Amino acid sequence: MARDGGKGEGEKLRRLPPGRHGLSREFVTQNQRERLIAGSIAAVAERGFRETTVTEISAAAGVSRRTFYAYFQTKEECFLATFDLLEEHLFAAIAAAAAAKPSWTEQVRARVEAMLGLFGENPDLVRFALVAPPAAGGPVLERNRSLLERLVGELAAGAPQGRGFAEPTEVEREAMAGAVAAVLAGKVEAGSDKLSEASPELVELVLAPVVGRRRAATAAAKS
Template sequence: MSDPAAISRQLPRGRHGLPRETVIASQRDRILSAMAQAMTENGYIGTSVAAIIKRAGVSRETFYEQFRSKEDCFEAAYERAAHLLQERIVEATGTLPDAATREQRIEAMLGAYLGGLAADPADARLFLIEVYAVGPEAIARRGELQESFAVMVAQILDAHTAEQHFACQTLVAAISAMVTARVAADDPDGLQALREPLLQLLRRSGDLFGSPEQITPH
């Protein structure tokens, strides 16, 4: 997710011989990271383009070469944060053996999701909280991503019926509400602490969310 240190890693001044696409990608990455970091202090409404470019170490001209507006920049930062979090989950679950149990799959997914949010508070705040200040399109996009997460959970829990899919949607909505509260309180330990109670809930759920495969404590 966002890397505060990357903001300060500017390209060498003068004739560095780097391809233009490398320069543009570096500038874009610094701008997106700078936006996430700036919003931890002043929120979306209180974060100006001037504050973003100062933190990113780029010119106003460079900013507007890449983004139409502050909202456009936020949308790009949001998509990057979502992509990196999804990549983390896919990597964690994709390395499991084919014979992995449902508990192993859900443990890997929850660990990657909660761990990713705790490891990057700036992107977590952007992803879960500041999005509500941007406008209806950003909020709608958040809803789409939450639904894609519900689909992933339904697959892991082997949901087949409409009732089980709805239960998975409800589970994801509850997790979203709980993690948002902890991100707002700047409580990374509280985020990580959600993992075991959620697993205990699934152990007691029977076939509520999907296949009644026995989930047992380690």
Template sequence: MTESATSARQLPRGRHGLPREQVVASQRERILIAMAEAMVQNGYVGTSVAAILKRAGVSRETFYEQFRSKEACFEAAYERAVQNLLGRIADAAGDADDPAPEPDGMARIDRIFAAYLQHLVDDPASARLFLVEVYAVGSAALTRRAQLQELFVGLIADVLGAGTDDQRFACQTLAAAISAMVTGRIAADDPEGLLALRVPLLNLVRRGGKLYGDALLPATDAVRGR
């Protein structure tokens, strides 16, 4: 599980002699975590700067030294959540320089789906932030969300060997379907339902075969639940 704003490392009280950069970074991290946590209860519209400050344990002056507005804070919290998610997926996809033999397309997509879904379960506040609350913020946030989805499409397309426009489009529809399904389960606070998506999604990809890309061989075994 990811840490909360209250459990994030607090700075020592009084004169601590820490560099200004470290102080600012610690405050910023607590604010961004607090932003995501506060929205779980009240949504973006219902979350006040005061609620964020209370959770983060920082002053209003400190907040506005780093963010010009609540929307700017959301944008930064969104980027933090995105980078954490992308890092988790990249680790699961495997390092291109890894000397170990590369698994087949289905094995890699299994690892990616599993990491993606598990990350949403492990960090539900951030998941809600970039999957649900983003719609209440504005066009800039929605544009960034669309860019994130295209990154996910690109990763799926690369792993599955999508070499044609039709295969790329199939990967886009797959990513859109996944986004819609996980968003519904995040909104419903249904972590078990999130994890349960993995096997049917993998079986869908398996049955699609070369619809999604040339890396999928007809002989690929059916995916079984773990």
């Protein structure tokens, strides 16, 4: 799998000092759980869901297997917790970015750029959430699909209604979800620095089912 030259999320994590470090139990618990989640992102981005083991997640997080099992019964449970945290951060960023924008088109553009900013800082998130799940199947693939369904809904939230605007069909929403995933995956595999280039294409994908291809292309060109 092609990777950019930057360090993965797991490699960036600080290890807790061994022994008596004077940190509260609450801090240690939260820190170790978040490190395991980051470790799962790094390991899956490198090897895929099926091939990733608890040992590899633990190693990427800098903790023992025993510590892993204190928080998660299985690697699948860890993966789903990772999706939970990813969705929390992603959709909070998207909502905050659009809050102050006066027009729907500007809101869409702001949401797309917020998403690209998050993924640009953490390209392994795209590999974890969008590239690797199809080969995993089961609950992981279901979470991938629900994430994409919600993502396209959030990106297009607040679309105008009335003359000149259309309500996207279910088929159009599914096509949009697949296209958004394909664009993000393609840019990441080409190098994380390419993600910022995806803004016009993604804005057009979100706008087109509502305003039509021509108006969407004109608006996206301003991105």
